Amino acid sequence: MSDHHIVFIPVDPHYLPTEDQISRAKAMLWQWMPEAEAIESAVSEYVQLHDCGSNFEYVRCHLCGQELTIPQWHFLMDQDYDLERGFGLTPQTLPCCGSVASVNQLHYSFMQGFSRFSLTAINPRTGAVSPQQTEQLQRLLGHPLLVIYCHV
Numbered sequence: 768m769s770d771h772h773i774v775f776i777p778v779d780p781h782y783l784p785t786e787d788q789i790s791r792a793k794a795m796l797w798q799w800m801p802e803a804e805a806i807e808s809a810v811s812e813y814v815q816l817h818d819c820g821s822n823f824e825y826v827r828c829h830l831c832g833q834e835l836t837i838p839q840w841h842f843l844m845d846q847d848y849d850l851e852r853g854f855g856l857t858p859q860t861l862p863c864c865g866s867v868a869s870v871n872q873l874h875y876s877f878m879q880g881f882s883r884f885s886l887t888a889i890n891p892r893t894g895a896v897s898p899q900q901t902e903q904l905q906r907l908l909g910h911p912l913l914v915i916y917c918h919v
């Protein structure tokens with residue numbers, strides 16, 4: 768049995784919505800996804816990676832477009848990660864073109880990203896959310912969002 772989650776995270780990894788904004792956003796998701804197993808919000812103490820699971824296809828440099836190998840990407844991720852404070856999203860020299868950028872600026876397919884706040888629909892039994900729905904949710908949460916489709 769496999770699980771499909773839809774995860775919404777703020778574009779700014781440090782952005783935290785208010786309790787009130789979160790409960791309204793959850794109510795909206797329940798309306799769209801009444802058959803979901805659960806709708807969960809989480810706030811972590813530090814910035815975390817929200818990955819797309821087995822939907823992962825590639826990670827590319829956002830500047831030169833070159834695909835990074837998994838070991839190259841893991842190296843950058845390890846360099847950026849600190850047990851004490853999680854991901855720092857510190858600019859580093861990229862192996863492809865020598866540009867300096869953080870792991871949060873790279874292009875991921877499927878989408879994945881970094882944040883403290885996340886709102887997750889567990890097995891929503893729906894397809895992709897529409898741009899209009901994302902916009903409504905962004906208005907409720909007061910911040911632009913990334914939508915991550917995670918298959919585990």
Ligand SMILES: [Zn+2]
Binds near residue numbers: 828866
């Ligand atoms: Zn590059």
